[in-house]
Amino acid sequence: MLFNSLDFALFLPIVFILYWFVFRDSLKSQNFLIVITSYFFYGWWDWRFLALIGFSTLIDFAVGVRLDKVEGRFKRKSLLILSLLVNIGFLGFFKYYNFFLDNFITAFTFFGMPIKANSLNIILPVGISFYTFQTMSYSIDVYRKRLTATRDFIAFSAFVSFFPQLVAGPIERATNLLPQFFEKRKFDYFMAKNGLRQILWGLFKKVVIADNCAEYANMIFNNSTEYQGSTLILGALFFTFQIYGDFSGYSDIAIGTARLFGFNLMQNFAFPYFSRDIAEFWRRWHISLTTWFRDYVYIPLGGSKVGTFLQIRNVFVIFIISGFWHGANWTFIAWGALNAIYFIPLLIFGKNRQNIEIVAVGKKLPCFREVLSILGTFALTVFSWIFFRAENMSHALSYVFGIFSEGLFAIPDFSVFPGAITLLIFIVAFMFVEWKGRVGEYGISEMHLISNKAYRWSIYVFIILIIDVFGNTSEEIEFIYFQF
Template sequence: MFFNSLHFAIFLPIVFILYWTIASKSKKHQNYILIFASYYFYSCWDFKFLFLLIFSTFLCYFLAIQIENSKTLSARKFWLWLCVSMNLGFLGIFKYYNFFATSFSELLQSVGLNSSPLLLKVILPVGISFYTFHGLSYIIDIYYKRIETEKNFVDYSLFVSYFPLLVAGPIERATHLLPQLKEKRKFNFEKAKEGIYQIIWGLVKKVVIADSCANYANAIFDNYNSMNSLSLILGAVYFAFQIYGDFSGYSDIALGTSKLFGIDLLKNFNYPYFSRDIAEFWRKWHISLTTWFRDYLYIPLGGSKGSKWFKVRNTFLIFLVSGFWHGANWTFIAWGLINALYFIPLLLLKRNRKNVEDFNLGFNFSSLQIIFNILLTFIITCFAWIFFRAKTIQDAFQYIRRLFENGIFSEQYFSIQRYNHELLTLLLVFVLVEWNNRTRNEPISGKYSWVKLSLCLAAILALGVFSDYKEFIYFQF
């Protein structure tokens, strides 16, 4: 069930009405409605994988209790590592087994040894990376005694499987979400209205921006050998806006949907394409994953303490793991490595925390410097996205090679029977709107909200009817 589907448009109002009518009397009833809705939502992809989600939930729930009840440190460590290894084991089997088996077979063949790897013929359970990380953050927090175990199984199950964030985040923390699930929610009209506005703006990002860019990006990346330099540059730009509109659009819909039920989720994007360096970009892109790796991997490894070698080592590990988290392909590892290479100079020069304050532009030299830094950060980000989007490492290098060697910058007519004009105009308008919205809490609310709402709905209906690209990119992770 996709957020941008008719199925969800029917499902959400039904859950909303049941939640605020027959279930409004108590927290328990509200949570029962949400847990049943969440399991139904997940089973719509593949009912069989619902049992994997439930098993993962049981595993973390009971082993967390074992950790808390353990009398010795060695016992606590045993239950922790049992839970971590089993969760990562399932993730590894479903997501990475075929990758490792194929890579090892290719390595053997490169030295003249024949190999026929045994591959698993299973599809990747949707959202497995996200709900696995929900459970791991909870179990690690229990181990370090940051929180107490949740004894109510329904409340904990809802924390793991809450349907707005189940398949593509944000990756929630028990310290933030569980306390909200422990209290009865009261209907707040203003909060619900904010949620609806945020859902609509998320649909604009997905249907109007991401899906429109997907048509062009796919036409260019799938036929890069026949594209000239200008088209290849635009292909990287189009994919940059596709993945931003797709993923931040999903996050907006998730946050807006959750507000309808009186529950706040973590903000996952903060206008990352207006970042002045790559460190600021990673503080604003997929915030819940970045902070997860920071708190549960980077800091335990020593963080930025110690020698320069330890700082560099930890940074490379974080970015490589982040790349590998996104998918079982060498392209994602290369993407993580490139971002690490971008980040290391800032770290060594102690400039990675330079751009943490908000900024305003004026008619002065410093504003020109800010604009230059934003454009430079966007350009190097687009370059890295080429590896993220390419099917193979070879395709990525061939794409980049042709980009620099072709040298033709005339506009091309694509197989989708369009030029670039309409999309570039749309992206320019979108960038201006995003720039205006970066200092606002809600993109649509405020002055002339009904006019903006009408324009958004018209754009969604106009472009959504003709869109064949329905899936969200991050569902594959």
Template sequence: MYFNSLDFAVFLPVVFILYWFVTHKDLKLQNLLLVIASYVFYGWWDWRFLSLIIFSSLVDYTIGIQLSKQEKLSKRKFLLWTSILVNLGFLGFFKYYNFFAENFVEAFSFFGNKIQPNTLDIILPVGISFYTFQTLSYTIDVYKRKLEPTKDIVSFLAFVSFFPQLVAGPIERATNLLPQFYKKREFHYSQAVDGCRQILWGFFKKVVIADSCAQYANQIFNHSDDYSGSTLFMGALFFTFQIYGDFSGYSDIAIGTSRLFGFNLKQNFAFPYFSRDIAEFWRRWHMSLSTWFRDYLYIPLGGSRGGTWMKIRNTFIIFIVSGFWHGANWTFIIWGGLNALYFLPLLLANRNRNHLDVVAENKMLPSLSALFNIGVTFGLTVIAWVFFRAESVSHAISYLKGLFSSSLFSLPSVRPTNVLVLLVFFMLIEWVGRRQQYALEVLFVKRSRVLKWTFYMFVIALIFVFSNETQQEFIYFQF
């Protein structure tokens, strides 16, 4: 079920009414309702994949309980690796089987041995990359004794399948989300209103910004050989805003929807396009995944504690694995490697934690040096996104060759004025709200009711206008 669908427009109020007016007196009944609602939400795509998420949940629930009973290190490690292999086994089969099969055939063909690829017609279960990492973090934290395993199976099933963030995150830690299912939730009007504001901004990002940009990004990328360097730059720029509006928009809708039900999810995006270097960008982009890899991969590998070679190795591992997490294509791996190259000089020079504050925190405008750094970081990010969007590595290389040709300084043939104006409006609102969890959190909240509602109605009107013209699926559903 898509957030931007009529089905969800009916589903959400029905679940909300049942949750607060029918089951509100019984916590277990509320949690059971959330499990059922989440399975309906997930099964709307393909009910067959419900068995996968239920099986994965039961495996980690059982292993968590068994870990609490075991003190012997060897048995605890066996249980942990059982969870890791089961979860990553499913993920690897559904997401990466054909990738490895095809590359195995190509490797043999390179040496003159021709064999037929044994690929399968596999459908990728929606959200498998997200809920797999969510359940894995639970088992690992229980193994490390950072978390007491739960014996409440309904709460655990609700934690794994919680419908607002099930399909595309944020990837929640059990230490944050699971305890919220144990406590009685009270309806707070202010929290619900705040959630609605965040949902509104999420829909604006998705429908008005991302979907509008998608039309032109797709047009230019799909026919990149026909366009000048300046137009290819516009295509890369449109995709840069498309993927941010699409993914952060989903996160805003998920977090806002969760607040309607009394839950608080972690912030997933913190205005990454205002970053002053790549290290800051990765602290602000898809934060739930970045911190997951930091805590469960980078730090166990030794992090930045070792010598120069270890720092280089660990940096490339975490970025390449992050790229591969996004998809079974060499373009994603190169995208991850390119970001590692961007990040490495900062790490080696001990400058990767220079910008921990908000840019121009107590000022309206950034300094010239900050503006320059933002521009350079944004430009590097745009180049990296070309590999993320391209159909193949050769497509990405030819796209960049065309982009950096002499025609880069010509007038682009695709320059939709309405979309460019919307992007300026969007970035202005994001800049004003950059100190908050999301752009509209306090914007106009303490102003006159007329001004506040005029702005909200303007945003709603834009959503309705563009929803009829540009509707696209969420990009991260394919990951």
């Protein structure tokens, strides 16, 4: 079920009414309702994959209970390995089986030993990369004794399947989200208003920015050999704002929806395109995944407490795994490796943590040096997104070579892209609002501070009108990260 669909527009108020008016006096009933509606929400795509979530939930619940009972290191580690094997096994089979098989065949053919093997027509379950990582973090935290295992199967099932963030995050930690299922929840009017405000901003990002950018990005990337360099740059820019508007828009809607039910999810994006270096960018982009890899992979490898060579190795491991997490394609691995290359100089010179605070905090505009840093970081990010968007490595390289060919400095022919100039104006206005709201959790999070109620509501109505008039609402376009 898509957030930007009529189905969800009907589903959400029904669940909301049942949750707050029918089951409000029973915490267990509320949690049970969340499980049922979350399974319904996920099963709307394909009910057959509900068994995967159910089995993963059952395994990790049982592993957690056993981990709390046994003390021997061997037994505890065996239980953790069982959890990891089940979750990574599901992920590996559905997402990477054909990738490894095809590359295995290619490698043997290259060395003159062709083999025959049949690939499988595997459907990738929506959101499998997200909920498997969420359940794995629970088992790891219980194993490390950072968390006491729960014996409430309903609450744990609700934690795993919570519909707002089930299919595209944020990837929640059990230490943050799971305890909230044991706390008596009372309807908070101000929290709900904040949630609705964030949902509104997320919808604007998705249907006005992302979906309209997708139209032109697809047109240019799918026919890249027909366009000159400046137009290819334009295509990369459109994709840059498409993926940000799409993914951060989903996160905004998910976090806002969770607030309607009294839950606080972690912030997943913190205005990453205002970053002054790549290290800062990765502290602000897809925060739930970045911190997951930091805590469960990077730090166990030694993190930054080892020698320079091993630090560099750790950085490459993290970024390449992150790229591979996104999809079974060499383009994602190249994207991850490219970001590692961006990051390494900052690490070597000890500047990877020099930009921790919000840029130009307390100021209306950044200084000249900050402007150059932001533009430089943004340019590197745009370039790396080419590999993320390309169909394969050949396409990515031809696209890059095409940029630096004839016509790099020519003005794109906007007559071929009707409406593109209007969209660019919307992007500029969108980034202006994001800049003004960068100290908050999302672009318009501080809107409630406007004392003039009529003025404040006129802004909300204006955003709704923009969504209605300029939003790409003629079709329900899936979110990009559903494929991951």
